[in-house]
Amino acid sequence: MKKILLPTDFSENSWNAIKYALQLFKNDTCKFYLLNTYTPAIYHVEYVLVSPAQFGLGDVIRENSLKHLDTFEKKIEKEFNNPKHTIESISAFNTLILEIKEVVIEKGIDYVVMGTKGATGAIEVLFGSNTVHVFKNIKCPILAIPENFEFEAPHEVLFPTDYEVHYQDHHIKPILDILSFYNSRVNILNVSYGYDLSEQQEKNKQNLEDYFKEVAHLYHSVSGQTVPQAITNFQLKSRINMLVMINNKHSFFENLFFKSTINQIGFHLTIPFLVIPIQTNKT
CATH class of the missing domain: 3.40.50.620 (HUPs)
Incomplete structure (x- = not known):
């Protein structure tokens, strides 16, 4: 069974990468891990030192993350409904790179599939800084899908x-x-x-x-x-x-x-x- 990690920020761009992965591996028995990471917009030292729950922020952000993950899971089941594929969602209070590193090791991930941002000339922007950092730091095959790319079989x-x-x-x-x-x-x-x-x-x-x-x-x-x-x-x-x-x-x-x-x-x-x-x- 292939294990494939799908980081998502719930954007159209990340949904497009998820669709690509589901089609590319449609003939494989796969477990897909939908991953959303979150950190509060206000990131004070005391927020980290004290339980986030005491601020009431962590719960709201986490609930929002879980709700969107559930929506994506249902969307996948409705649009693809592939009996060879199972989906598991992960919502994590962490930075994207650190969480990907941990999940790759913990779950034995075979591929990370993620979307890239639109082109403006600089590669950092062309791919999005997240994608470039993943290329640099994650010791796992990474498949980066350009924005708006429609699936084509890799002939x-x-x-x-x-x-x-x-x-x-x-x-x-x-x-x-x-x-x-x-x-x-x-x-x-x-x-x-x-x-x-x-x-x-x-x-x-x-x-x-x-x-x-x-x-x-x-x-x-x-x-x-x-x-x-x-x-x-x-x-x-x-x-x-x-x-x-x-x-x-x-x-x-x-x-x-x-x-x-x-x-x-x-x-x-x-x-x-x-x-x-x-x-x-x-x-």
């Missing part, structure tokens, strides 16, 4: 790589698990800077070949482009339904998202983005 998947990762089961299995019910093809994209692959990179490439041997896959090598340009250009000429990247601290993933030039890269993502951590809580 064509784009997987950019610099072949610097020694691929292991926990890197590739989440990809294969998603693709197992779809007639998918993986497009492995390498951006060349005029150098031949090192011996280690060649080994990693062969290792990747072994993992994808049961799946349709194609290798692509481009030069004279940055990674964001290569991804954007590939999307323009091919109908890609999902982007997959491994969050290797020393790879272009980190350069792509977490450097100071973040607002200059013009990286506009319009498709679901699966981010695989280099290490997971299960390794």
